[in-house]
Amino acid sequence: MGLKTFPGGIHPHDSKHFSKNKVIEEMPLPGKVIIPLSQHIGAPAKPVVKIGDEVLAGQMIAEAGGFVSIPMHASISGKVTRIGKFSHPTGTMSEAIEITGDGQDKWIKLADETNYMDLSAEELKSRIAAAGICGMGGAGFPTHVKLSPPADKPIDTIILNGVECEPYLTADYRIMLEQAEDIIAGLKILMKVVNAKKGIVGIEENKPDAIKHFKKLFKNEPNLKVVGCKLKYPQGAEKQLIFAATNRAVPNKGGLPMAVGVVVQNVGTAIAVYEAVRYKKPLVERVITVSGKIIKNPKNIKARVGTLYADLVEFCGGTTEEIGKVISGGPMMGFAIPTLETPMTKGSSGLVLFNKKEAHKDEEHTCLRCARCVDICPMNLVPSLIANNVRYEDFEMAEKYGVLDCIKCGSCSYVCPSHIKLIQWIDIGKLKISEKRAKK
Amino acid sequence: MSDVYAVSAAPHIKQRISVSSVMWQVVLALTPALLAGIFFFGIQSLLLTLYAVVAAVCTEAIIQMLRKVPVTISDGSAVVTGMLIAFNINSASPWWLPVVGAVFAIAIGKQIFGGLGFNIFNPALLGRAFMVASWPTLMTAGWTATKPLSKIFESSINGLNVQLANMPEVITSATPLGVVKALRDTTQVSRDMAETVLNNLSSTDTIQNLFWGNVGGVIGEVSAAALLIGATYLACKHIIEWRIPISYIGTVFVLTYIFGGINGLFSASILLPFFHIFAGGLILGAFFMATDMVTSPVTKKGRIIFGIGCGILTVVIRLVGGYPEGVSYSILLMNIAVPLIDKYSLPRIFGEVKK
Known part of the structure; x- marks a missing residue:
């Protein structure tokens, strides 16, 4: 089997052994959930409930704030108890709706249409939009927007991202083993929506059983195939996966996958799409990995959106050591957050806890110009040069050197012997440049 | 009730590597060559190396104290510079030569620019250039030969005993490149005769001896094999990368093949x-000095340009310049060009559309 990959990249320890053999467990209903209005890229959703309202699980509580936006739904039944600022898994404070549960788990009426594939592409897409689905791999781009390419950009391939290259995370791996049929059903829906002829599932080589499983299921599906990818970070980054799977390079300077006829969706998103279309079920639960050396029983948990991280940790039996760092997402691109009183969102693929030692920060040294960052940059940038330009506030040069093309995978910071926070500088550069543009 | 935890920017995991681990690995990689130097030239080699290392480390510490910046001698970079200084002198040198060279290398070559990471020139090479300019005889003449050396030269030149007496400047050269x-340059024998001697000199015997270390020269250059052991280690650890050494040595190979003969091309x-x-x-030079990360290009293409540039300059100096050897000057000259090379060799961004 020829493994596919991309130029550059790094090999961090994958640390998946903690949770990869743990069958997905359903989390008992939490006492309360906090549903942030912004769980996606685009305009925040607008609340349509007020404090004191009784809501059912699956009921819309906030409507999409525009085309590039998604609605939010109650993930448990109960009462709206607060609308205000709450801690957000990206480390900020953001507007959210708190629902205190009634312990009943009363749902809105769901459908079950087995002939859903007879629906028109438009109808399929509107069900996806109504279910409030955004990318579940991390970035959280609204799925219906990705499925609305302009007429001059035909899509021929849907790629499902099952690479899961972030260390520790095993949620996608587990759903690929346990819910492969749903994923494939979702893939077929996605293909129908954009009239794509080919469907590809990209999986990294450290999940050989998932690769084998999909190969078996694809035996009689001439249009579907599995692409085994080399074990290398960031293999799951959108542009890198597209290159590995199709040998097409997405144009830089803000080019989108649709420019090369591809739409990429996470495998978890495919399940959400399937459930949205067949059952009209909104996206209110997902699988999240809770892992780390200090988690007593690391688990893959199916939990309601809005469940507090503190509750998830408790469900895993708590911690064995003092917590040094709380990481929302994986350790390469995830956010360190100050409190466990933070809800998981639609994009929360993992929660990783570090002890004090693992959270240790090394002091920064001057750049040695060793060029390790240059050698591994998957976007072929010169990270040290960009960081330096940002440091000395020459944003024009930083932009010329491609700061906006950075995918923030963190590989450069990972390999830097001088412990320079390259990604932090690059992030500042991106922010300053977009601020400047906004002013113009 | 809820604790507040420390936050920081991603990524939250880090490869286990640091400036000092890089530098100490270079020290480790230089050790086989030092052992070879001790083996071929005696314990004096070790003493001279120690003098240079101690001088380099002390200079760094004193200057950093004067500059009121953290003293970073434990990072090993001064040790590397000291070792390389000693590697560039011959084992019969007086004790003060490596000391002066190391002080100059650290003070003028490194700290004056702001310390590790800011220097333009490879400090050790700058130190060597200073020593060559100040004490040319000490640096280039009277080099100690390893014992079997005279025999090799005898056998190489054997059979050509004709007119050997007419070439005193040839046979008194202690190093192979000096002989070349x-x-x-000789006008005392015919070009054909010189060519024959040259060809005899570059026999498989000589090359084998050069490879293992059985020739006269400076402490650190004596055994190519010992150096290559260290270089292989560094390459495996991704501390040096193939582009500079390979393009450098490749260029020297091609150019000396074309222009190396005395009777015209090829x-x-x-x-x-x-x-x-x-x-x-x-x-x-190619594996340990041209690859000095601080003073070589960061771009991949730039590293190849840098290596080729070093190769061209080295061959020009060896074949037509005034010195028998040109490695250190060519690297120093190319060090100057590094910012320019970097500027014009930026990589094509992934997905960048061709204009």
Whole structure:
């Protein structure tokens, strides 16, 4: 089997052994959930409930704030108890709706249409939009927007991202083993929506059983195939996966996958799409990995959106050591957050806890110009040069050197012997440049 | 009730590597060459190396104290510079030579620019250039030969005993490259005769001896094999990368094959390029000095340009310049060009559309 990959990249320890053999467990209903209005890229959703309202699980509580936006739904039944600022898994404070549960788990009426594939592409897409689905791999781009390419950009391939290259995370791996049929059903829906002829599932080589499983299921599906990818970070980054799977390079300077006829969706998103279309079920639960050396029983948990991280940790039996760092997402691109009183969102693929030692920060040294960052940059940038330009506030040069093309995978910071926070500088550069543009 | 935890920017995991781990690994990689120096030239080599290392480390500490910046001597970078200084002198040098060279290398070559990471020139090479300019005889003449050396030269030149007496400047050269230089410059014998001697000199025997270390020269350059052991280690650890050494040595190979002969283009034997690679400081320079991360280009393309530039300059100096050896000057000259090379060799961004 020829493994596919991309130029550059790094090999961090994958640390998946903690949770990869743990069958997905359903989390008992939490006492309360906090549903942030912004769980996606685009305009925040607008609340349509007020404090004191009784809501059912699956009921819309906030409507999409525009085309590039998604609605939010109650993930448990109960009462709206607060609308205000709450801690957000990206480390900020953001507007959210708190629902205190009634312990009943009363749902809105769901459908079950087995002939859903007879629906028109438009109808399929509107069900996806109504279910409030955004990318579940991390970035959280609204799925219906990705499925609305302009007429001059035909899509021929849907790629499902099952690479899961972030260390520790095993949620996608587990759903690929346990819910492969749903994923494939979702893939077929996605293909129908954009009239794509080919469907590809990209999986990294450290999940050989998932690769084998999909190969078996694809035996009689001439249009579907599995692409085994080399074990290398960031293999799951959108542009890198597209290159590995199709040998097409997405144009830089803000080019989108649709420019090369591809739409990429996470495998978890495919399940959400399937459930949205067949059952009209909104996206209110997902699988999240809770892992780390200090988690007593690391688990893959199916939990309601809005469940507090503190509750998830408790469900895993708590911690064995003092917590040094709380990481929302994986350790390469995830956010360190100050409190466990933070809800998981639609994009929360993992929660990783570090002890004090693992959270240790090394002091920064001057750049040695060793060029390790240059050698591994998957976007072929010169990270040290960009960081330096940002440091000395020459944003024009930083932009010329491609700061906006950075995918923030963190590989450069990972390999830097001088412990320079390259990604932090690059992030500042991106922010300053977009601020400047906004002013113009 | 809820604790507040420390936050920081991603990524939250880090490869286990630091400036000092890089530098100490370079020290480790230089050790086989030092052992070879001790083996071939005696314990004096070790003493001279120690003098240089101690001088380099002390200079760094004193200057950093004067500059009121953290003293970073434990990072090993001054140790590397000290070792490289000692590697560039011969084992019969007086004790003060490596000391002066190391002080100059650290003070003028490194700290004056702001310390590690800011220097423009490879400090050790700058120190060597200073020593060559100040004490040319000490640095280039009277080099100690390893014992079997005279025999090799005898056998190489054997059978040509004709007119040997007419070439005193050839046979008094203690180093192989010195012999080559003298042969190229001599007017006392016919060009054909010089060519024959040159071809005999670059015999497989000589090259084998150069490779293992059985020739006269400076402490650190004596055994190409020992240097290559260290270089292989660094390459495996991704501390040096293939582009600079390979393009450098490759260029020297091609150019000496074309221009190395005395009677016009391609007149040399195919063994001559190997002779040029293993004689002198090319192996040390290409793997341990040209690859100095601070003073070489960061871009991949730039590293190849840098290596080729070093190769061209080295061959020009060896074949037509005034010195028998040109490795250190060519690297220093190319160090100056690094910012320019970087500027014009930026990589094509992934997905960048061709204009």
